[in-house]
Amino acid sequence: MGGIVQFDNVGLRYGTGAETLSDISFTLAAGAFYVLTGPSGAGKTSLLKLLYLAQRPSRGLIQLFGEDIVTMPRSRLPGFRRRIGVVFQDFRLVPYLSAYDNVALPLRVAGVSERELDEPVREMLAWVGLANRAAARPATLSGGEQQRVAIARAVIGRPELLVADEPTGNVDPEMAGRLIHLFDALNKLGTTIVVATHDAHLINRIGHARMMRLDRGRLEDPTGALRHPPTRPA
């Protein structure tokens, strides 16, 4: 399988300070499951932001789905973003929408009819243990419940790439197991997954994951998972 993401010598600098990320080069294989680890402040969230196109690099080349996204006109970025599911560290649910409507959002944006989306939305809410909270607004949900809505919203549209930032930070081990099962099921359907986490328990439960480790803005490749020949455009 080919690379779905390729970084070549990518650097990221916020403002005029030192680089937060330096010399980042890797290829993500389509359909694989990656776990990104590293100490707090190493740059994990920054790397994920580059992946889900919330941040442009200060230098280097990024290809996503076979296209150079650094020089791509801004008008084309929203179309690319719709192919990526994101679980944000701070959830970013739409505050005036119910849990049901937050989860339904990607399907509505994709033009799925109300009749067709009702069953998958209810199934997904049940899977994350929120069947009886469908009508609740985010402000009335606990942190762990909000996180589960955010995960349900990110996976329901079966994105080509799923990027999740500390997705089990607010849930108990049993729920973490269910969420991993959900990521696994999505991965089996072909979605490439990148999960950033500190959670050793989570890392141990995803036996087939390829490890990526960031330390002070530089990427280590402890298991050789990222060593693919670069696939440059002809």
Ligand SMILES: Nc1ncnc2c1ncn2[C@@H]1O[C@H](COP(=O)(O)OP(=O)(O)OP(=O)(O)O)[C@@H](O)[C@H]1O
């Ligand atoms: N928008 C920003 N502007 C300036 N500096 C930033 C910004 N976002 C992050 N940084 C800095 O970049 C560095 C890396 O932060 P980042 O959030 O990517 O690390 P992290 O590995 O995800 O940490 P954690 O595990 O604590 O979430 C930190 O020093 C942080 O202060």
